[in-house]
Amino acid sequence: MTRSTLRTDRAVGLLLGLLLLAVGTLVVLWWARVLTGPERLTLAGADGLADTAWWPWAAGLGGLVLGALGLSWAAAHLRRVSVRSVSLDGSGEEGRLRLRLDALASAAADSAADRIAVESASGSVGSGPDAGLVEVRARVRHDATLEEVRRDLAAVDDEVALATDGQVPVRYRVHVARPPRDSATS
Amino acid sequence: MTTVADTRPTAPDPARPTPEVSEPAGTAPVVLPSLLAALVLVGLGVLGVQTALVAAGAVSGPAWLDPVLSALDTGLDRSAGTLVLGVVLGLLGLWLLARSVGRRPRPDYSLGAGTHAWTGPSDVARVASLVAADVDGVVTVRARARGRSLLLRVGAVDGADVGDRVRSEVEAATEGLEPRPRVRVRVSGGAR
Structure with a gap:
């Protein structure tokens, strides 16, 4: 859409x-x-038609x-228009630098998944109104504080900014993992 | 001792931050009536084509548009059914207008300006109930977040006055969320 x-x-x-x-x-x-x-x-007369x-x-x-x-x-409504790659600054006569957003998405997700507060993460490329941005869904540990989550995601964001020279917007969706059943009483 | 770094056109540090992003939003409310209207158009198309096929002899049986034509021919009288029809049409129009101007829903909480991170109401509720469950004297917790409201129903051991402690712990744990949840605690079983 x-x-x-x-x-x-x-x-x-x-x-x-x-x-x-x-x-x-x-x-x-x-x-x-x-x-x-x-x-x-x-x-009247419609019948005669x-x-x-x-x-x-x-x-x-x-x-x-x-x-x-x-x-x-x-x-x-079903058509999903998305941006697959972006041209980076520094592209010139001698060569073009194009960055594939799906590669960036999975790299950002991998980086997020390496953080302490994050259990697992997946990345995707936005479409429709979100075309041109990368979305990272991070499942964070149930006992991580929001401050830890902020710090870890900020570190990921810094890496992405460095890699793309701040040209690609990234949106993070945080899901808090369900605690294991036996830890409910700890 | 290499000279590679010297040939870079710009220094990599300090990096430009990633651009601002809009908050996540759901499907616009107008999409549902639009799909329904598209379905109605297709249905009308089927009626018309079937009528043409019947006239051409390709399909047997009465044309489906014939009853529509006779209904138009008969028209409306001042019966109760007509009043109901008028009211239903008007309400349908109002519903359509409301859906057409409606914004895409944004139920999520931002983790703070500049974080580019959002989390959903159920996740905020989970954080709140996990924090509340760690407070001494708390036995059961049920939390629900919606918009600015974060409601916790806490079951406590008899005699424990946990309401204020739960509230301050949860407020500390959800610090910095936007919109800032207003924490309300309902205690049952403890001190009244």
Whole structure:
């Protein structure tokens, strides 16, 4: 899902919401005779459409268009756009330095997993609104203090900053490990 | 005694820090109605195509759009059902509007400015209950964190006045989280 899909969603949602609200309000007002109008709200003659020669064509073409629109709209939510690599400063005529973000993610995760407060860690590359950043999920020991976690992750962040010259943003997600059952009474 | 370091274009130290990152966020609320609307579009498409196929003789049976047409032809009268329909449409519109302007949920706690680290409510609750369980006189702990509220239900041995100690221990352990959790402790079984 991309930012433009989200913008489309919001715009369509606002329009459709206003439309439904307006139609609902009008129907209620008509029902309560606040609005004058016919005794019946009807599209008289709609029944006859089925007998015209063009109706099946219109229904078929309209159906194809609506179906394609609906499918592509739904599929737009599944598309994950991500940035695979970034160009580092220092790239020039004599050569380009490109850094693969998935390699950076796993290196950062390995570095995190080596820390005392961290039990295990995994790294991934952000997509959609998070495209261009690296995310490290760290499972920290249940008895680690937040201060220890901060210190260890700051050390990882310093390493990443040094390796990338501060060009790649990293987000850390901290999960506290479940304590082993027998330690609950310690 | 090598000269490699001298050929570097810039000194590696002090390093530039990694850029700021936005806090983690869940799926935008508008996605659910959008997917439902896309599903409705596909459904309408199926109705139309089936109607065309019936007319072409490729499919037998009545066209699925025929009942829709006769319903439009019949229309609405001033029955109770019409009132319900109007109210339901209006409420659906309101729900859609609310979902359309809703922000992506951000339930997580930052470990502090500049840390680029976040942790979830259940993790904060786990830290709090582990700390509380270490306080003398505490037998059972159940913790729940949500937004600014961190509620601990503590079961204590009779006569133990643990509420204040649990609160100060948990506040110390969750120091620096943003938003800062407001710790509330409910003690049962201990001193009242």
